[in-house]
Amino acid sequence: MKVAFTLYDFVDEDSKNVISSWRDGLTIRSKAQLDNKLHMLEISGSSLPPKLLAGPIKKTGHIYKLIIHADVMLRPMLCRGPFEMDTEFTLLVGAKEIQGKLIPGPESAVKNRATLLADRRRRIPHVW
Amino acid sequence: MFGDIEYALRSNLRDREYAEEYAASFLNAHVATQIKVIREQRGMTQAGLGSRIGTTQAGISRYEDVNYSSWSLRTLMKLARAFDVRLRVSFEPYGTLPDEVIRFDRARLETVDRESDPGLTENRIKSEVDSDRLVDIGAFKALAGIGQGNQEDIGGRGYGSDSGREGESPRNDGIGRAHERREGSAIGLCSAIG
Numbered sequence: 181m182k183v184a185f186t187l188y189d190f191v192d193e194d195s196k197n198v199i200s201s202w203r204d205g206l207t208i209r210s211k212a213q214l215d216n217k218l219h220m221l222e223i224s225g226s227s228l229p230p231k232l233l234a235g236p237i238k239k240t241g242h243i244y245k246l247i248i249h250a251d252v253m254l255r256p257m258l259c260r261g262p263f264e265m266d267t268e269f270t271l272l273v274g275a276k277e278i279q280g281k282l283i284p285g286p287e288s289a290v291k292n293r294a295t296l297l298a299d300r301r302r303r304i305p306h307v308w
Numbered sequence: 309m310f311g312d313i314e315y316a317l318r319s320n321l322r323d324r325e326y327a328e329e330y331a332a333s334f335l336n337a338h339v340a341t342q343i344k345v346i347r348e349q350r351g352m353t354q355a356g357l358g359s360r361i362g363t364t365q366a367g368i369s370r371y372e373d374v375n376y377s378s379w380s381l382r383t384l385m386k387l388a389r390a391f392d393v394r395l396r397v398s399f400e401p402y403g404t405l406p407d408e409v410i411r412f413d414r415a416r417l418e419t420v421d422r423e424s425d426p427g428l429t430e431n432r433i434k435s436e437v438d439s440d441r442l443v444d445i446g447a448f449k450a451l452a453g454i455g456q457g458n459q460e461d462i463g464g465r466g467y468g469s470d471s472g473r474e475g476e477s478p479r480n481d482g483i484g485r486a487h488e489r490r491e492g493s494a495i496g497l498c499s500a501i502g
């Protein structure tokens with residue numbers, strides 16, 4: 181059996197997985213919530229589980245946030261594709277929402293997506 | 309790959325804190341998604357479903373959210389009634405969770421109403437009733453000693469026994485089987501969150 185979608189993680193210029201590094205700093209409870217939402221995304225995409233993703237975020241065009249109510253409001257940002265739009269998601273940056281504000285802001289996800297579009301090697305399959 | 313998810317999840321679920329949080333997250337997402345899937349399957353709008361259970365469109369929208377976590381059994385039973393299905397709640401070991409996660413899809417979440425329920429068709433009911441009657445007749449005959457030559461004969465080939473272990477009381481065998489079958493049906497009618 182195959183999953184419906186493939187998840188990828190953005191890697192920085194030193195080939196470091198930015199999503200794994202971000203996840204490593206979360207509490208166990210937050211990791212469990214994050215993993216569950218990502219499993220659902222990979223297994224069934226974003227159309228089946230209601231309100232799994234929010235977006236696209238204003239003025240970004242292509243950036244969505246994964247909604248997770250954990251110890252803190254986790255909001256990792258991602259995009260569809262950006263190469264195979266119907267079968268892939270790429271996690272671009274880990275983030276939290278504090279008082280309605282994304283930290284880091286969505287511009288970091290926009291920048292990472294543009295970097296990836298210019299260089300396909302700047303992502304690797306998501307590590308479970 | 310499912311294998312990657314399953315392997316990592318089974319490993320992580322050994323941690324109690326992780327397991328509790330993951331299971332709660334999956335439960336909330338599962339219930340929210342199934343409400344949406346069955347509502348769509350029935351061709352209902354959120355407002356239509358809301359009016360059936362005494363809430364608003366916004367109320368249903370709140371339930372159809374993978375992060376909603378304030379479920380009450382009372383609300384879930386109202387939803388079950390509106391969908392014309394039963395509600396099942398059961399306690400499960402964590403080891404069953406990975407299978408449920410990797411089998412999470414629309415087809416498995418859809419649920420037929422009573423009108424289309426294959427378990428309630430006329431033929432199905434007739435065959436179940438007939439097989440129960442055979443057991444009941446066997447138990448009655450064993451009790452009354454009708455048509456039985458001796459104890460061994462009843463245990464091995466009597467009416468009420470379809471497995472008939474040697475040396476076992478035919479009375480207990482016949483009655484026990486009929487009783488177990490009814491008990492099984494009753495358990496099936498209990499409530500639970502799937």
